[in-house]
Amino acid sequence: MSEIYDVAVIGGGPVGIFTAYYASMRTLKTVLIESMPQLGGQPQQLYPQKKIYDVGGQFAVTGAQLITNLLETDERFLYDRMLATTVQGFTATPQGYVIQTNKSTVQARAIIITVGNGPIQPRKLACDYDPHLEGKQINYFVSDLEDYRDQTVLVAGGGDSAVDWALEISHYAQQTFLLHRRSTFRALESSVQQLAHSKVQLLVPEIIKACQLTADQRLAVTYQTIKTTTTHQIIVDKLLVNYGMTADSRLLRKWQLQLAGPFIQVNSTMHTNLPYIYAAGDAVCYPGKERLITLGWAEGPIAVNSAINDLKITKAPAGHSSSLFN
Ligand SMILES: Cc1cc2nc3c(=O)[nH]c(=O)nc-3n(C[C@H](O)[C@H](O)[C@H](O)COP(=O)(O)OP(=O)(O)OC[C@H]3O[C@@H](n4cnc5c(N)ncnc54)[C@H](O)[C@@H]3O)c2cc1C
Known part of the structure; x- marks a missing residue:
């Protein structure tokens, strides 16, 4: 447990994968924790062959292909991955949070929750x-x-x-x-x-x-x-x-988060009610929320940039990726 991550992303569906990637692009030391042995969430587990028509730039991409595309990266944008690891809870410490999983503990300064409807498990x-x-x-x-x-x-x-x-x-x-x-x-x-x-x-x-x-x-x-x-x-x-697969949202109720039904309440900067804990994707609700992949992909970077601001990590303001290596 010696390593302290800047951010731990809990849940490796399409939103968690992109959020971890974006956090790594912003040079945060990042870990992505997923309960299944494979990343990908609902598109990978529930509809790998189904075509998706509402993700810009990827016409008629299947669920499985979307995840393959999402996982494509290079050595500049790497983040740690913990698979077959279910987060059970977390405890605040002076350094951030200690996250308890079914295997070990992980330490992070901030947490971004992207758990969808809860851990996906085989029926x-x-x-x-x-x-x-x-x-x-x-x-x-x-x-x-x-x-x-x-x-x-x-x-x-x-x-x-x-x-x-x-x-x-x-x-x-x-x-x-x-x-x-x-x-x-x-x-x-x-x-x-x-x-x-x-x-x-x-x-x-x-x-x-x-x-x-x-x-x-x-x-x-x-x-x-x-x-x-x-x-x-x-x-x-x-x-x-x-x-087939099932999801279980009951775990969220133990995490002291402010919920609306089974969803985590966030504001427009993806803050939850707990300090240094943010959420994105299907797990969240706010006025106007739609459970769409592209919307989750917008929420992830907002959450990461909120964490950067709150942690007072000195970084350039969020810019365009094209200006990263100029
Ligand atoms: C049949 C079907 C078709 C769909 N078609 C479309 C479509 O065409 N276009 C579109 O935009 N959207 C579509 N959606 C919705 C889309 O799949 C979701 O909006 C999207 O998957 C949400 O991504 P997410 O990463 O927030 O959550 P998820 O995809 O649910 O991923 C959450 C991940 O977190 C993991 N997890 C949960 N709890 C824990 C824990 N405690 N510890 C560790 N890991 C955990 C889960 O195992 C899962 O892998 C469809 C959904 C379904 C069911």
């Missing part, structure tokens, strides 16, 4: 299972496709993510099954067509009822045909669950 399996199996036999994310090489894999889910991963994994795995509670998939038509001609074996309409470790460390998955009492069992090496 979990609806049956009881030993939590120790997570990250081993039962997974909610793919960190490395090589983990699936020559394995028997069951992918569960019916959306874009499940279909895309089943197709991708089928190039590595010995056998790939895709289980869904409906007989049709809610994925891009081209992906569904690809699925029909792939090696992926479909288990539909089925629902998972139980998962148990076998004596040889594999996973016995019991599933039931919808609207029947017929059950089946399959033994796999890995189960990848893609049931």
